[in-house]
Amino acid sequence: MQYFQKEIETMSKEDKKALQSKRLVEIVKYAYENQAPYRAKMDAMGVKPEDIKSIDDISKLPFTVKQDLRDAYPFGMMARPKKDLVRLHASSATTGKLTVAGYTQKDIDIWGECAARSLVMAGxxxxxxxxxxxxxxLFTGGLGMHYGGEQLGAVVVPASAGNTQKQIQLLCDFEADIICCTPSYIIYLAEEIERMGLEIGKDIKLKGGVFGAEAWSEGMRADIEKRLGIRACDIYGLSEIAGPGVACDCEFKTGMHFQDDHFYPEIVDVDTLEPLGYDQSGELVITTLTKEGMPLIRYRTRDIASLNNDPCPCGRTSVKLNKITGRSDDMLIIRGVNVFPSQIESVLLKNKNIQPHYHINVDRVNNLDTMEIVVELSPDISLDEVAHVEEIRKKLASDMASALSVSAKITLVSPGTVARSEGKAKRITDRRKF
Amino acid sequence: MIKQIAVFLENREGRVSECCKVLKDANVNLRSMSIADTKEFGILRLITSDNDVAMKALKGAGFLASIVELVALEVPDKSGALAEMLIELYEGGINIEYMYSFAGENGHAQIGFKTNTPETAVAILEKAGAKVL
Structure with missing residues (x-):
């Protein structure tokens, strides 16, 4: 099977542009009529839906940022009433409040199509x-690929995360040929498979996989492909737009094919927000061309990347997204979970035993992300027993885990020992290499 | 009851000597010290010649230090003397969090311990004939 939807995936550039133009005109009118925040933004800029006549007019439209979604929490950004929505997904935002995305049945179906196209790219x-x-x-990874697999007509094994021994048992018994997970988890699985002495090709019959939700290098890709004898595809998505499947690379790895009949990508200069050309690095901005539940116009993803328009030997004609190289904000992705330093700060501020001077150390140990939060004890507390210190540490660790949805090691230090800096504090040391 | 100073020390090279140097520079004499340590941090407990000066110096140097009261008693220098007192405390339902000894002036051992019920502990010890400090 070469394509999931050949007609769209190999559509000529001219036809694609005509389709994008038609859809942009429709979505802008729809957003203006159904989403108060867009009506307000466009009115403030003096832009009317009629001003948008083709995809080339997209730069006339206002940007959307994460703060807009937070301000609209939970339903202010929805274009449809609850009776038309069938699903909500959410991810963490800087203040601890979630950003929510509402999906109609059609939105779920389109997302599933894109995920199915991605699975076909993986073989x-x-x-x-x-x-x-x-x-x-609430995380889009599991359900996104699940519906993608079902749309494709494949047999889906909803193993979900964790319990590695059981995962390997299922891989052997059900003879899965395709796997979807984070890149760090597939490496962990590969190590366990080797440790158990299972034979690749005989016990484990994997042929391909889509891996995403965290940054990974070409070196990691080569390692995964060699150890498991599979095709490893990089998949991109974000919960505000749709989960995995927004873009994915094929066997030729010329960049991730952007599903640009549904999601229109732009790259803009981080400072001036002026649109940049192909192969120029900047912030990825996405406009949903067909979403009904919560269309987003020129959504600033904060991901730093570039696009390329080079032809791909696979025959797909979409524009392609090169590897994400960084973030334009201070968000960290730890084991696939978005973590903002401000979330950590708000947990620290609620605890009287410590003061909110902290440093975050991120590393990758045995291919798994680790996060250590070094935090100062308050000078006003009285500590003479080991158990007191342990109590403070455990309470913080559990509060942190529930606020961040990912665990962190807490290290307590004396007051005054975390480095202070003037201006913007450098609070993060990320030793991971991508 | 006597007063000790408890100092939190993160596990970092030279941290104990830094602490002792601060006390030396403040001319504080140490009568005893004990350390409770874990893999990641330790708590140093000190009995000093001048707690006020020691606290001021430690806080000034950025140490997390606090004054904590201990029940203290003197036990004669003969075998079984401490055991007798500990049995009395145990039978009186006293829970000892930690304890350590320090030198007395007349060849007798002095023992300090932390408990959540110091008044009861002192009453038990006095009834048993111990010399409570």
């Missing part, structure tokens, strides 16, 4: 057994 077909080891929940 999947209707005969495939697709093992989904992304977490299922």
């Amino acid at each position: 999947a077909s209707k005969e495939s057994v697709v093992h989904v080891a992304y977490g299922y929940g």
